[in-house]
Amino acid sequence: MKKNLIVFVFLIFVVSIQAQQNIQLQFHHKVGDKNLQLFTETYSNAFNESFIVNRFKYYISYITIMDDKGKQFIVKHKYFLIDEADSNSKKISINTSLKNIAAIEFTIGVDSLHNVSGVQTGTLDPMHGMFWTWKSGYVFAKLEGQSDSSHAQGKYFGYHIGGFRTNENALRKIRLSIINYQLSIVNIKVDILKWFNAVYPIKINQTAFCHQPGALALQLADNYSNMFSIQP
Amino acid sequence: MRKISIISFLVTIIFICVSWINHSNTTPIKFIVPKGWPQPKYDFKNNPLTKEGFELGRKLFYDGILSKDGNFACATCHQQFAAFATFDHNLSHGFNNSLTSRNAPALQNLAWQKEFMWDGGIAHLDLQPLAPITAQNEMGETIENIIQKLKADSEYRKIFKQVFGEDNINTQKVMKALSQFMLLLVSNNSKYDKVMRGEANFILPEQLGYEIFKKKCVNCHTEPFFTDFSYRNVGLTLDEVAKDYGRMKITNNKSDSLKFRVPSLRNVAYTAPYGHDGRFFSLMNVFEHYRKNMIVSNTTDSLLQHKMPLSNYEIGQLTAFLYTLTDSSFLTDKRFAPPGYNITPNFIHIH
Numbered sequence: 001m002k003k004n005l006i007v008f009v010f011l012i013f014v015v016s017i018q019a020q021q022n023i024q025l026q027f028h029h030k031v032g033d034k035n036l037q038l039f040t041e042t043y044s045n046a047f048n049e050s051f052i053v054n055r056f057k058y059y060i061s062y063i064t065i066m067d068d069k070g071k072q073f074i075v076k077h078k079y080f081l082i083d084e085a086d087s088n089s090k091k092i093s094i095n096t097s098l099k100n101i102a103a104i105e106f107t108i109g110v111d112s113l114h115n116v117s118g119v120q121t122g123t124l125d126p127m128h129g130m131f132w133t134w135k136s137g138y139v140f141a142k143l144e145g146q147s148d149s150s151h152a153q154g155k156y157f158g159y160h161i162g163g164f165r166t167n168e169n170a171l172r173k174i175r176l177s178i179i180n181y182q183l184s185i186v187n188i189k190v191d192i193l194k195w196f197n198a199v200y201p202i203k204i205n206q207t208a209f210c211h212q213p214g215a216l217a218l219q220l221a222d223n224y225s226n227m228f229s230i231q232p
Numbered sequence: 233m234r235k236i237s238i239i240s241f242l243v244t245i246i247f248i249c250v251s252w253i254n255h256s257n258t259t260p261i262k263f264i265v266p267k268g269w270p271q272p273k274y275d276f277k278n279n280p281l282t283k284e285g286f287e288l289g290r291k292l293f294y295d296g297i298l299s300k301d302g303n304f305a306c307a308t309c310h311q312q313f314a315a316f317a318t319f320d321h322n323l324s325h326g327f328n329n330s331l332t333s334r335n336a337p338a339l340q341n342l343a344w345q346k347e348f349m350w351d352g353g354i355a356h357l358d359l360q361p362l363a364p365i366t367a368q369n370e371m372g373e374t375i376e377n378i379i380q381k382l383k384a385d386s387e388y389r390k391i392f393k394q395v396f397g398e399d400n401i402n403t404q405k406v407m408k409a410l411s412q413f414m415l416l417l418v419s420n421n422s423k424y425d426k427v428m429r430g431e432a433n434f435i436l437p438e439q440l441g442y443e444i445f446k447k448k449c450v451n452c453h454t455e456p457f458f459t460d461f462s463y464r465n466v467g468l469t470l471d472e473v474a475k476d477y478g479r480m481k482i483t484n485n486k487s488d489s490l491k492f493r494v495p496s497l498r499n500v501a502y503t504a505p506y507g508h509d510g511r512f513f514s515l516m517n518v519f520e521h522y523r524k525n526m527i528v529s530n531t532t533d534s535l536l537q538h539k540m541p542l543s544n545y546e547i548g549q550l551t552a553f554l555y556t557l558t559d560s561s562f563l564t565d566k567r568f569a570p571p572g573y574n575i576t577p578n579f580i581h582i583h
Contacts, residue, residue, distance in 0.1 A: 118278060118358035118411075119404040126362055127375040127403050133363040135353040135482050168484070214484045 021099060023065065024185045025092040028231065029056060029084050031192045038084055046197040049204045051147035051157065056192065057083040058141035058224075059123070059130065064105040067098040068181060079110060081123040081130065100181040108225065109140035109171040112164035135212065138162050140170055141224060143195055149205040157204050159195065161220050163213025170217050172225035179232075187231035198226035257394055258282040263343065266420040267429070269456055272343035274357060274415060279408045281415065284395045287571070289413025291391070292406065294570040298361075298378050299371035300327055306364065306410070309336045312568050315499035315559075316340065316417060322510025327372030333474055335510035337495060338503045340419040340562065341457055350492045350508040352463060353482045357414065358407040375403055382406065417568060419498050420456075423556040428456075434556065441553025444546050451535055452494045458557065463491040464533045467526025471509060478508065489531045501558045515554065519547045 029036035031043040036053060044050045060082060063075040073096040083089045114120055115137045130139040144158040163170040178186065196202050200219040210216045261281040265271065279285075293310075296302040309324040309332070310316040316339035318324040323331040334350050348354040354363060364370040365378060382388045382401050392401045395409065424442075426432035434442060445453075454460040463479040470477070470490065479488035492508040506512040512521060522540040526532075542550075566574045 116355040117275075118356045119362075119407040121402055121404050125375075125403050126359075127379060131362070133354075133359070133366050134349075136355045136359040136362075165483075212484075 020095050020097055022184060023094045023096060023101065025063070025094070025104070025188060026185060027082055027090040027092075027188050027190050029090070029190050029192065036084055036192060043192075045193055045204070047149075047201070047203050049147055049149040049196075051145050051149070051204060053084075053143065053145040053192065055085070055142060055144040057081060057085070057130065058108055059110050059138065060106045060108055061110065062105070062107045063092070063094065065094065065096050065098055065101055066103040066105070068100040068102040071098055073098050079114070079120075079123050081128060101178055101183065101186075102181065103175060103177050104186060105173060105175045107171055107173050108221070109162065110138040110164070111171065112169075114138070115164045132160075132162065132212070137164055137213065140221070143192065147204045147208075149203070150208040151205065152208045157208040159202075159210045159220050160212075161210060161217045161224070163217050165213065168213040168218070170213060170221040172221050174225060174228050176228060176230050178230055189229045189231045191227045191229070194227040195220060195224050198223040258284045261286060261416070263415065264418075266418070266425075266456075269420070270344065272415075273346045274343040274411075276415075279358070279411060281412050282395065284391070285409055285412040286416055286567075288391050288395050289409040289411065290568070291571050292410055293413050297381055297385070298365055298373060300373045300377075303327075304371045306361070307570065309364075309370075310339050312565075313502070313563055314338070315419070315502050315563060317503040319502075320504065322505040322513070324370075326370040327368065330369035332367075332369055333476065334508050335505060338499055339414055340417050340496065340498055342417060343415045344457060345461060347461070347493075350495075351479050351482050352493055357411050358404075361407055361410050362403075378406070379403060413568075417562075419559040419562040421561045422498065422559040424553075425456075425559070427556070435552075437549050437552035438556050441549035441551070442556075444550055445553050448540060448542070448546075449550075452533075453497050458497040459494040461493065463488065463493050465490040465492075465529070465531045466522070466536055467528055467532050467539070468492075468507060468511070468521070469527050471511075474509060476509065487531060490529070491531060497554060498557050499559055499563065501555050502563065515551055516547070519550070 031053070034041065034043065036056065038053055038055070040052070042050050042052055058081075059079055061079045063078070063080075065073045075094060080092055081089060110124065114124060119126060124138070126133070130142065131137070132139060139160045140162045142158075142160050144156070146155045147157050148155060150157045161170055176188065196204075199222040202220060202223065207216065210220055259282055261283055263272065263276055263281055292298065293306045296305045296308075298305065304327055309318045309326075311319050313319060318336040322335060323333070324336045326332055337350070342348075342357055345357070346355075348357065348360045349363070354360050362375065365373050366375065379401060382392070389399075389401065392405060393399055396405050423432055423434075423438075427434055452460060452462070452464060465478075468490065477489050479491040480486065482488075500506075500515070504514060506515070506518050512518045519542055522536075523542040524539070526536065526539050528537060528539065564575055569575050
């Protein structure tokens, strides 16, 4: 009797392990069709403004995997800081029992609760420089570089986007449909050009900086929420 | 039978071991809410107070290690004998001969406060220290550096481990410890409090002052905190250099222009200069402002549309009342003095 039970438990264990599938999200940072190279490569945006990129990072959270029948698997309470300067951060591995993955959703940014509940740890540690201290709250996404079109000292430009307060909510939800159900590696293209031109035109020569939540941050958030696409 | 008793014996031993390991060497502190006061806003469940956590916070508060050059502790600007404001300074001195852009407020009864700074820009007490630590005109440091410096210090490593039961020092633990110290800065033992508790009596001018206060001031400087924590424009003109629009900087809303948080008036006799930029050097300056100098603009508070008539007589009585808000047991409480001292020594006032 006892033996049977052990075998039974063992079987369940094996079955459940087999049912788990590993999915890897890989983020490929691009500027148009070119690969992003920090500091060295010069690119140009839709307004023919040439620029280099010194820093590019953003938080994603609430990753949700959906299968072809609409069943969901949510990666709860995990905040990923994807940073061009840290290649490990650009791969996220998820174990799920879902098969036939049809879509992936996630949020860019950090929800309001985590903005007002004291100091967080791990990827949300304010030490990572993605935090405004004078108007406390997370920077959701950051793009910094230099451009001849910038009128600022050192020809710098920098967009720090965030905001969780009413009328300033820069959280954006992204949904990407997947055509090939059998993928175990999902390649996501992240196109920086969209920051300048997707919904609103943002020209470096007019707007070199965004350093606080508000109207401009919302426009940039609307723009960059178009930067993700699935690479076939 | 024998087997069972051996097993139960072993289980008991294991239990004792586990509970011994789990039992950290800390002594809990119960946060006492003074009678008649509302429940605090701070969530103590996420940061249970302990004697050791408080002592760690106190050590950090008085330690220059949190600043770039080692010279600026929290306590450099927040001095106990000034109710943790900066004594006799309109603006405080920061790293590299800089000045802060605003007047350092008293630190007291912070457990009941939901937002911090004159403009309410900071949404949690634990997040508050990040601002002075990283500001170039205050402590001029980076969070990364202070964590590294603390990790490199064997005494801090030992204390952090004792307080939090874990080996690693991180931003969260540093801030929680600082909060533990600041949360216990409760001032509720002034003459006013004793009168309210029936332990003392106002003398006549104080009593008359209290009556005037209840008519003219209490709408904003609401008891028991002597602030309702709202943001209001009381007609201070814009300083052309600082260009400080107060609350509007946080909300981006024009209707918040020149609004600042109503400051508490507890220990007000010790927190001069006054106002968000310390422009009033005495209580008399504040009264002159309310009755004469204030500029009524479109965001000025509705209560002050015709300024605030105050006779010299009323000012005398009000001043007598405001002095009853001095809590000398708070200003000299040895628990809040620098570690190793029974009273905050004057040398802390170095600038």
